[in-house]
Amino acid sequence: MNEAEMAAAGGEPSAQSGPDDLFNHFYTEVKQIEKRDSVLTSKQQIDRLLRPGSSYFNLNPFEVLQIDPEATDEELKKRFRALSILVHPDKNQDDPDRAQLAFEAVDKAYKNLLEPEQKKGAVDVIQAGREYVEHNMKEKKKQLKKDGKPQFVEEDDPEMFRQAVYKQTMKLFSELEIKRKEREAKDVHERKRAREEEIETAEKAKREREWQKNFEETRDGRVDSWRSFQAGKGKAKKEKKPRSFLKPPKVKMEQRE
DSSP states (O other): OOHHHHHHTTSOOOTTOOHHHHHHHHHHHHHHHHHHHGGGSHHHHHHHHTSTTHHHHTTSHHHHHTOOTTOOHHHHHHHHHHHHHHHOGGGOTTSHHHHHHHHHHHHHHHHHHHSHHHHHHHHHHHHHHHHHHHHHHHHHHHHHHHTTOOOOOGGGSHHHHHHHHHHHHHHHHHHHHHHHHHHHHHHHHHHHHHHHHHHHHHHHHHHHHHHHHHHHHTHHHHHHHHHHHHHHHHHHHHTOOOOOOOOOOOOOOOOOO
């Protein structure tokens, strides 16, 4: 039982507590455990992991595994084992397809947290969300002080603060995922464009090689044709007859008697 549960249960009974107090404390603790474990049923976990918007909710691996960022590696391992068993398709044969998707989400979150860089990145996002909310609270209180009003904001309530941090954290995870997808799409486009240019360059080089090959293969034919043409012109000149001119008719002389 953690500190929050102990506080909710009224704290640990003192040595002077009577039997009724001990029983009440035990009963309260049992109810707290039952309440906590009620959200750990297979169906509820599958519904949680596949709820609308889960593609963004599940970006936070700590949220997927429902574990504190400060949890030890051993605690992380135990949590993964318990949750993966709950949502495993073999345990949910009445809904194996959805169970498989939930199991994959849990498995991915666990593997991300096993990678030091991935885990550090997730922790940094959560910390950034908390710092943003704290900064926003300070700004609100400055404005209230300036307006001469009581310096109390709703985030002063622990539950409201937790919700504000949760929302801001989800927003940051979502923004990072959107940017990642944009970079990925840009990279795909750049690779596609580079590939198209590479293909075009290769096709152009191929056409040039084919043209050069055809040029070389037909060179002898072109030379022979030219030689034949030139030879034909020379022969035609030799065979050309000289131009003839018409001769005037002979004039007969008149005979005199």
